[in-house]
Amino acid sequence: MLQLLTAEEIAFLEKQNLALDEVLWVEGMSVSERKAVMKAQGKLIAAGGSPCAIAGHRLRTRHGHCVQCDTAKIAFASRASKSASVYVLHSHSTGLVKVGVTTNIDDRLANLRSQAYGEATDWKVVFLSPELKNAGRIEISLHKALRSHEHEGGFSMRAGTVQRSTECFSCDSEYAVGLAKRLIDKD
Numbered sequence: 001m002l003q004l005l006t007a008e009e010i011a012f013l014e015k016q017n018l019a020l021d022e023v024l025w026v027e028g029m030s031v032s033e034r035k036a037v038m039k040a041q042g043k044l045i046a047a048g049g050s051p052c053a054i055a056g057h058r059l060r061t062r063h064g065h066c067v068q069c070d071t072a073k074i075a076f077a078s079r080a081s082k083s084a085s086v087y088v089l090h091s092h093s094t095g096l097v098k099v100g101v102t103t104n105i106d107d108r109l110a111n112l113r114s115q116a117y118g119e120a121t122d123w124k125v126v127f128l129s130p131e132l133k134n135a136g137r138i139e140i141s142l143h144k145a146l147r148s149h150e151h152e153g154g155f156s157m158r159a160g161t162v163q164r165s166t167e168c169f170s171c172d173s174e175y176a177v178g179l180a181k182r183l184i185d186k187d
């Protein structure tokens with residue numbers, strides 16, 4: 001996901017403490033597709049769709065409001081101000097690692113398994129932090145630190161729509177857990 005966003009967009013997400021997990025890349029999706037996939041996956045922000053008329057921003061709510069023009073739309077749509085846990089998951093079958101934030105790890109796991117996220121249905125939790133105020137910011141730092149290990153997930157078809165799985169990493173799960181712990185300690 002980081003590779004698809006501009007530096008300005010990443011800085012905006014960090015400032016708002018929005019997690020990458022909450023962003024869906026919607027390039028090429030119709031409005032109805034975007035809404036359906038965002039709802040199904042619990043995503044708050046759509047990125048990469050048509051730019052806003054005022055300033056050409058690309059981050060919008062599910063309903064199409066530009067969150068960069070009006071940050072109040074985020075507060076309305078999001079859990080940005082709530083605490084959440086940072087997690088690291090590992091899939092034995094693919095060897096991939098996924099990092100993210102959630103307020104409900106059981107729901108997140110069930111959702112990722114049922115989507116076969118990253119073509120894996122055996123995601124297991126290898127690290128779960130306590131609830132942290134700055135979980136979104138830590139997640140972005142973690143993605144940045146793991147960037148060189150990003151796995152090209154490509155595209156998969158689910159429920160008739162194309163979904164992108166670019167949030168997995170090909171790295172040792174212990175390495176990702178170590179990084180997560182260090183970033184949390186530092187924050």
Ligand SMILES: [Zn+2]
Pocket residue numbers: 052053054055056057066067068069070
């Ligand atoms: Zn805008």
